Amino acid sequence: MQASQAEASAKLDSAAEAExxxxxxxxxxxxxxxxxxxxxxxxxxxxxxxxxxxxxSLLTGASHVVNRLRVExxxxxxxxxxxxxxxxxxxEATVSHR
Numbered sequence: 001m002q003a004s005q006a007e008a009s010a011k012l013d014s015a016a017e018a019e020x021x022x023x024x025x026x027x028x029x030x031x032x033x034x035x036x037x038x039x040x041x042x043x044x045x046x047x048x049x050x051x052x053x054x055x056x057s058l059l060t061g062a063s064h065v066v067n068r069l070r071v072e073x074x075x076x077x078x079x080x081x082x083x084x085x086x087x088x089x090x091x092e093a094t095v096s097h098r
Contacts, residue, residue, distance in 0.1 A: 025069070030056055038066045044074045 017028075025048065028041040037056045043049045053067040 025052060028052070032060075033066075035062070036064060036066060037062050038068060040068045042070045042072050044072065046071055 026042045028039070030040075031038050037060050039052055039056060043052065049067060049069045049071055052069060053065045056065050057063070
């Protein structure tokens with residue numbers, strides 16, 4: 001790996017951590033292969049996948065990014081699960097105020 005590519009990879013590594021937190025990406029991995037940026041990991045929506053690729057393109061100046069991010073929507077809570085959590089919270093609040 002050339003020095004400039006190693007420096008670019010180090011820059012991507014530090015930016016990847018911040019980007020992952022901002023976009024809700026799990027296991028974000030950004031790396032360069034022959035000066036082409038690659039993205040891997042899991043995102044909650046296609047919008048997040050697109051935003052991550054745009055970010056890496058801006059960061060690296062690359063016109064092409066290989067985007068291997070997988071979209072796995074987060075599971076919402078069912079009405080029953082929400083009801084159970086609310087009841088538990090009310091019970092806890094009632095006990096703590098006695």
